[in-house]
Amino acid sequence: MIPMEQPAVNDQSRVQPRKIRAIAKPHILEEWVGKVFTTLCIIVLVVTIAAIVYFIASHGLATFITNGVSLSGLLSGLKWDPEGDIPLFGALPFIFGSFSTSLLAAVIAAPLGCCAAVFMTQIMPGLGKRVLQPVIELLAGIPSVVFGFVGLSIVVPFLRATFLGQGIGIAAGAIVLAFMILPTITTIATDALSNLQRGLKEASFALGATRWQTIYRIVIPTTLPSLLTGVVLGMSRAFGEALAVQMVIGNAPHIPHSLFESASTLTSVITLDMGNTVTGSAHNNALWSLALILLAMTFVFVFIVRFLERRNNR
Template sequence: MEWTQSQPESARERLLINKRSASMKKERRGRLFIGTIASLIILVTTAITLFIFSKGLQTFVVDGVSPIKFLTGLEWSPRNEIFGALPFIFGSFAVTILAALVAAPLGIGAAIFMTEIAPAWGQKIMQPVIELLVGIPSVVYGFIGLTVLVPFIRDYIGGNGFGLLAGTVVLSVMILPTITSISVDAMTSLPKGLRESSYAVGATRWQTIRRILIPAATPVLMTAVVLGMARAFGEALAVQMVIGNSREIAGSLIESTSTLTTIVTLNMGHTTFGSLENNVLWSLCLILLIMSYVFIIILRYLSSRRKV
C-alpha cells in the first residue's frame, strides 16, 4: 500500500524535475544566443578598431611621416608627398560646431513647444515632420543644398555659394530631428510633480520651463546635442556636395573648405592599397574613429550625471 501511494508522488516529482530541466535548458540556450550575439558585436567592433589603428599608424611607423607635421601642416599635395591635415580637421570641427549651434536651440525649442506649450496639437503636427526629416537620405539633403541653397548664397550673400555656410545649414537640418526627438523624450520623462509644484508656488509657465524643467533635463538635452554633433562630424556625402572641397582653411563662412570625411571619400578610390597616400587617408579615418570614441566618452559622462 505504501508503494502504491509513493508511486504517483514520485511521478509528480519526475514531472516537476523534467519541467525544471526543460526550462533550464531553454534559459541556457537563450543565454548562449544572447552571449554569442554580444560577443560577435564586441569582436567586430574590436576588429574594426584594430584594423583602422594598424592602417592609420602605418603612415607614421612605416612611411615615416611626422605626426606633428601631419596634424599641424597646412599644405596637402599628394604628388609632392606633403600631407597637412589641419585644414580638414579644422573644417570638420568648424562645420560640426556651427551646425550644433544652429540646430540645438531649434531642436530644444521645438521640443519645449511640443511638450509644454502646445502638447495637444503640437506633437500631432511636428512629430510627422520630424519623422519625415529622419527618413530623408543624406544624398537628398546634399542635392537640395546643391540646387537651392548654394545658388541662394551665391546670389544674395556672396562667394560662389560653396563653403562653410552651406555645409552648416545642410548639417543643421540633418541633425535637427535627432536633437528634437531626444529632447522631446527628455521633457516628457520629467515628473509631473515638478510642474505642479512650480505652479503651486505661483510660477508662470515660462518661469517653470526656464528655471525648473530645462535645468532638470539638461543632462539629456546635452546628450541630444552631442549625438547630433557625432552624426554631423561623420557625415560625408551631403557635406561634400555643398562645402566646396577646397584644401585650405576657410577664412569666412562663404569660403570653400573640406572635412575629414569629404577628403577621404574624394580620394580613397584613386589610391593604391598600401601606398603612402592610401595610408594617409587611413590616418584621417583614424582621427575620425578617435573622435567617435571621444563622443562616446562624453555621452557616458552625461549619462552618469543623469543617474545621479
Template structure:
C-alpha cells in the same frame, strides 16, 4: 530541468552575441589603427606636419591635414550652435505647450525627417541654399557656410526628436508640484523641467554633433572641396570625410596617398570615440 536548460541556452547565446560584438569592435579598432599609423611608422611622415601643416598633396610627400581638421570642426560646431536652440524651442513646444493633436502630428513628422537620406539634403542644398548664399554674399555659393546650413537642416530633426524624448521623460509630478507652489508654466519649464532634463538634452546635442562630424555626402556636394585652411565661413573647404570619400577610390593600396587617407580615417574613428565618451560622461553625471 527544462527551465534550467532554457536559461543556460539564453545565457550562452547572450554571451556569444556580446563576445561577437566586442570582437568586431576590437577588430575595427586594431585594423583602422594599424592602417592609420602606417604613414607615420612606415612612410616616416611627421605627426607634427599632419596636424599643423595646411598643404595636402600626399603624392608629393605633403600630408598637412590642418585645413580639413579646421573645416570639419568649424562646420560641426557652427551647425550645432545653430541647430541646438532651434531644436530646444521645438522640443519645448511639442512636449510642453502644444495640444495633444498638434503634438501627435508634429512629432511623427520630425521622426520621418530623421530618416531622410543625406543625399536628399545635399540636393536641397544645391537647389536652394547654394543659390541663396550666392545671391546674398556673392561668389559661387559653394562655401563652408553652405555646408553649415545643410548640416543644420540634417541634424535638427535628430536633435529635436531626442530632446522631445528627454523632456517627456521628466516625471509629471515635478511639474505638478511646481504649479502647486504657485509657479507659472514658463517658470516651471525654465526652472524645473529644463534643469531635470539637462543631461539628456546635452546628450542630444552631442549625438547631433557626432552625425554632423561624420557626414560626408551632403557636405561634399555643397562645400566646394578645396583643400585649404579656411579664413571665413564664406571660404570653400574640404572636411575629413569628404576628402576621404573622394580620394580612397583613386589611390593604390599600400602607397603614401592611400596610407594618408587611412590616417584621416583613424582621426575620424578617434573623434567618434571621443563623442561617445562625452555621452557616457554626461549620462554618468546625470545618474549622480
C-alpha cells in the same frame, strides 16, 4: 494492538513533481539557449569593433612608421599634396572644416530641436505627437544624398544670392548638417523632457509660477545634461557625415577665410581620394590616418556623452 491506518497517498501528489520537472525543463533549455545566443552576439560585436579599430589603426599608423610623417606635421600642416614631388601631409584644413561645420550645425540645430521637444512635451503634446513627431521621424529617414541635393539646389543658390559669394562652403555644409542632426537632438530632448518627474512641475505651479517660468527655470535646467547629450550625439553624427557635406562644401584643401568660402572635411577628402590611391602608398596611408583621426574623435564624443550621463544620474 490496533494497527494505525496509513494516510492514503494521493496519486496526484506523486505525479505533480514530475509534471513540474517536465514543465521546467523546456524553460531551463530556453533560458540556456537565450544566454548562449546573447553571449555569442556580444562576442561578435566586441570582436567586430576591435577588428575595425585594429584595421584602421594598423593602416593609419603606417603614415608615421613607414612614411616618416610626424604627428605634429599631420595635425598642424596647412598643405595637402601627397602626390607632389615633395609630398605634403597637412591635415589641419580638413580638421578645421570638420569641426567648424559640426559646431555651426549644432548651433543651428540645438535651439530648433530643443524648442520642438518643449512644444511636443510641455505646450501642446497632442498636436506635437500627431503632427510634429511624424515630421521629425520622416526627416530622420531621408537619405544623405537627398539632403545634399536639396542643399545644392536651394541652400547654395540662396547663400550665393544673399551674400554674393559662391554659395558653397562652411555655411552651406552646416545648414545641411543642421537639418540632418535635427531628429537626433529632438528625439533625445523629447525623451528627457518626457521623463521629467511630474512632482517638480506640480511644485512649481503650486508656488505660483507660470508655465513659461516653469519651463525655463525648472524643466530646462533639470534636463540640461540630457539635452547636451543630444547635442553631442548630433555633433558626432555631423562630424562623420560625408556625402551631403561633400556636395555643398566645395572640397578645397585650405582653411577658408569666411563661412561662405570653399573648404573640405576629413570625410569628404577620404571619400574623394580613397578610390584613386594604391594600397600601401603614402597617399593611401595618409587617408587611413585621417580615418584614424575620425575614429579618435568618435571615442571623444562617446566619452563626453558618458560623462554627461553620469553627471545627470547623480
